[in-house]
Amino acid sequence: MNTVDFLNSREDLLSPGISACQGCMAELSLRVILKVLGEKTVLVVPPGCMAGAAVGGWNKSLGTKIPAAMPQLGNSASMLAGIKAAYDLVDPDVHCLAYAGDGGTADIGLQALSAAAERRDNIIYVCNDNEAYMNTGFQKSGTTPHGARTSTTPVGSVGRGKVNFKKDVPMMMAMQNTAYVATLTPAYMNDFVEKVQKAATIKDGLVYLHVLNPCPTGWGTKPENSIAYARAAVQSRYFLLYEYRNYEFTVSAPTKNIREPKDVTEFLQKQKRFAHLDEQDYEEVRRVVNSRWENLKKLAGL
Amino acid sequence: MTRIDALTGNECVAEAVRLCSPDIIAAYPITPQSVVVEVLASMKANGQLKSKIVDVESEHSSMSVVKGAAMLGKRVFTATAGQGLAYMYEPYFSMSTMRFPMVMTLACREMISPGTVWCGLQDALSVRDAGWMQIFCENNQEILDMVIQGYKIAENHDVLIPMNVCYDGFYLSHQTERVEIPDQEQVDAFLPPIDLPQYLDVNHPAIVDPNTVGSYLIRYREDHLKCMQTAKKVIREVNDEFAEKFGRNWGGLIGSYRLEDADYVLVTIGATTGAARVVVDAWREKGVKMGLLKIRAVRPFPEEEIAEALKGRKAYGVIDRSVCFGWNRGIIAMETFAALGKAGVCLPGLSFVGGLGGLDLRTEYVDKAAGMIVEAAKGAIPAGETFWMNEDFL
Numbered sequence: 001m002n003t004v005d006f007l008n009s010r011e012d013l014l015s016p017g018i019s020a021c022q023g024c025m026a027e028l029s030l031r032v033i034l035k036v037l038g039e040k041t042v043l044v045v046p047p048g049c050m051a052g053a054a055v056g057g058w059n060k061s062l063g064t065k066i067p068a069a070m071p072q073l074g075n076s077a078s079m080l081a082g083i084k085a086a087y088d089l090v091d092p093d094v095h096c097l098a099y100a101g102d103g104g105t106a107d108i109g110l111q112a113l114s115a116a117a118e119r120r121d122n123i124i125y126v127c128n129d130n131e132a133y134m135n136t137g138f139q140k141s142g143t144t145p146h147g148a149r150t151s152t153t154p155v156g157s158v159g160r161g162k163v164n165f166k167k168d169v170p171m172m173m174a175m176q177n178t179a180y181v182a183t184l185t186p187a188y189m190n191d192f193v194e195k196v197q198k199a200a201t202i203k204d205g206l207v208y209l210h211v212l213n214p215c216p217t218g219w220g221t222k223p224e225n226s227i228a229y230a231r232a233a234v235q236s237r238y239f240l241l242y243e244y245r246n247y248e249f250t251v252s253a254p255t256k257n258i259r260e261p262k263d264v265t266e267f268l269q270k271q272k273r274f275a276h277l278d279e280q281d282y283e284e285v286r287r288v289v290n291s292r293w294e295n296l297k298k299l300a301g302l
Numbered sequence: 303m304t305r306i307d308a309l310t311g312n313e314c315v316a317e318a319v320r321l322c323s324p325d326i327i328a329a330y331p332i333t334p335q336s337v338v339v340e341v342l343a344s345m346k347a348n349g350q351l352k353s354k355i356v357d358v359e360s361e362h363s364s365m366s367v368v369k370g371a372a373m374l375g376k377r378v379f380t381a382t383a384g385q386g387l388a389y390m391y392e393p394y395f396s397m398s399t400m401r402f403p404m405v406m407t408l409a410c411r412e413m414i415s416p417g418t419v420w421c422g423l424q425d426a427l428s429v430r431d432a433g434w435m436q437i438f439c440e441n442n443q444e445i446l447d448m449v450i451q452g453y454k455i456a457e458n459h460d461v462l463i464p465m466n467v468c469y470d471g472f473y474l475s476h477q478t479e480r481v482e483i484p485d486q487e488q489v490d491a492f493l494p495p496i497d498l499p500q501y502l503d504v505n506h507p508a509i510v511d512p513n514t515v516g517s518y519l520i521r522y523r524e525d526h527l528k529c530m531q532t533a534k535k536v537i538r539e540v541n542d543e544f545a546e547k548f549g550r551n552w553g554g555l556i557g558s559y560r561l562e563d564a565d566y567v568l569v570t571i572g573a574t575t576g577a578a579r580v581v582v583d584a585w586r587e588k589g590v591k592m593g594l595l596k597i598r599a600v601r602p603f604p605e606e607e608i609a610e611a612l613k614g615r616k617a618y619g620v621i622d623r624s625v626c627f628g629w630n631r632g633i634i635a636m637e638t639f640a641a642l643g644k645a646g647v648c649l650p651g652l653s654f655v656g657g658l659g660g661l662d663l664r665t666e667y668v669d670k671a672a673g674m675i676v677e678a679a680k681g682a683i684p685a686g687e688t689f690w691m692n693e694d695f696l
């Protein structure tokens with residue numbers, strides 16, 4: 001069955017009407033993940049866009065057709081570990097899923113996440129990376145890229161956006177030998193669905209899925225272009241698609257099959273958060289993107 | 303059969319936890335509580351503990367893990383002290399306001415700064431308004447007994463509030479005392495299995511702990527506070543049932559010693575009570591009617607019992623191992639003053655602050671305090687004054 005037919009055959013477990021922004025990829029990604037994992041899933045969503053817009057529900061109505069809970073910002077992994085430990089006594093086949101923002105993951109929740117991976121808690125932890133604290137007004141996070149304007153890295157007569165570089169959480173998780181690590185983005189749905197399907201089969205530890213979800217409101221892009229930005233991120237090698245399991249890196253097809261990589265400006269240009277960047281900044285981004293790709297190639301034996 | 307052993311306070315906690323057999327335990331070591339975590343781990347390694355232990359990296363995670371497990375209606379346990387309690391404040395508050403029952407022991411420790419690892423009740427008492435029940439113990443047997451009673455009280459469906467069983471770090475956590483350890487059948491007959499719904503259930507989807515409008519939230523708080531009052535009755539009932547079945551009566555919300563006909567009352571909390579007992583005997587020997595009121599429950603605060611116990615006396619003094627910032631006195635003194643004021647009971651009362659940062663609360667100090675209480679009754683010391691049991695006190 002092709003991916004479209006497969007997804008059509010699966011029940012939609014996320015509320016049909018939610019208050020996410022137009023063109024929100026975090027919503028699409030969550031919807032697909034829930035379709036793949038199915039209704040024997042328990043979901044935790046910490047404060048952030050998806051807790052507010054999708055999952056929380058209002059007026060006594062649920063946002064999902066599966067049970068859900070709201071942890072605090074920094075304890076998605078640890079609270080889910082407790083849920084999993086208890087579920088092991090009830091029904092070990094139930095998927096315990098976290099859908100946390102990059103702030104809840106790369107920053108305040110990193111310690112608990114790393115510990116859960118080390119303990120090999122069998123939970124599925126998804127980082128919804130929209131590259132800033134979007135729900136609370138576009139503040140910088142550890143995964144905000146170099147140069148990006150956010151409300152806490154403003155551009156002014158002196159300020160030029162974020163000074164430092166994006167924290168590479170999937171690589172950190174791989175380096176501590178997390179049971180399964182994969183990077184995903186909704187522009188490549190076959191790859192996306194396959195990775196979530198694989199995640200569902202992992203039983204020997206923590207699954208870490210890092211999803212790049214373009215955010216039109218925070219990035220300053222047109223809602224109808226979200227998928228195009230996700231694709232440009234991959235085609236420019238700004239965002240690398242790969243998997244890690246048992247000390248092996250595998251570069252995923254969409255990244256592996258790039259013959260002529262697009263220039264990073266394909267991804268950076270026309271995003272309002274990068275509007276102030278000049279050729280020197282682009283060059284800096286190119287250098288980092290290239291180094292990351294060279295590093296991954298070595299790790300994957302390419 | 304009851305086993306008699308010589309155990310530290312920390313070991314008593316571990317023995318009691320083994321007997322209560324929580325489903326999930328997650329605890330992170332910190333002085334002076336660490337031995338609790340170590341003994342539970344070795345019990346597990348030796349096949350003596352049924353609980354699953356989740357080996358966490360911090361107190362924020364220990365409380366989060368047990369909160370997650372509580373969402374499935376499981377019995378859970380954790381323990382901490384001082385900085386660990388401060389570190390877990392976020393899920394700590396949420397655990398109680400979710401109304402998940404559990405027992406968490408605190409080997410109480412002074413709060414920094416300046417740097418300290420030693421005894422003080424400041425850690426527990428600083429979070430007395432975080433929605434938990436808090437019971438303070440005088441000796442190791444009481445610790446062991448209160449962990450067992452704690453689960454029964456917390457899991458009562460009219461209560462459903464988690465409980466801190468608190469004890470003075472080092473003084474009890476590290477001191478060895480004779481204790482009686484009940485056997486498993488006795489505990490099983492006293493403590494029924496936890497009986498709570500599985501809130502997170504794939505067969506009955508619901509959301510746990512969503513954003514909630516104020517019009518609901520205020521009702522949750524009202525109910526929480528009312529159940530805290532109901533807990534007073536349950537604490538007394540469980541105390542009485544325990545006394546009947548195990549032969550040890552700790553008094554429920556308060557304890558007392560030679561209080562019945564006392565003119566002057568020493569009010570204490572925790573391990574200091576032991577020193578105060580000695581002092582009471584000494585004053586009785588001299589023909590002065592000194593008595594002792596031991597505060598066991600700080601949350602719920604036994605305002606009625608305290609007012610009743612102090613009514614008609616000549617004077618009293620509260621000995622605190624904590625400070626109430628902004629009130630220039632100890633926390634229990636402040637709470638006691640409030641309880642008496644509300645009840646319209648008026649008599650001279652003094653506040654003594656001592657034992658901070660592991661300082662000894664020596665019998666000489668308590669003895670001097672007793673003498674000052676007698677002076678206060680004559681009006682020689684103004685009522686409401688605070689005295690610091692530092693090196694200049696004697």
Ligand SMILES: Cc1ncc(C[n+]2csc(CCOP(=O)(O)OP(=O)(O)O)c2C)c(N)n1
Nearest residue numbers: 047048049073101102103104132133134135
């Ligand atoms: C302990 C704590 N500190 C701060 C906050 C405020 N806060 C709520 S959501 C959020 C940022 C979330 O960002 P991210 O995880 O990237 O999610 P997004 O909104 O982008 O989906 C912050 C800082 C909080 N909820 N808890």
Ligand SMILES: [Mg+2]
Nearest residue numbers: 101102132134
């Ligand atoms: Mg974000």
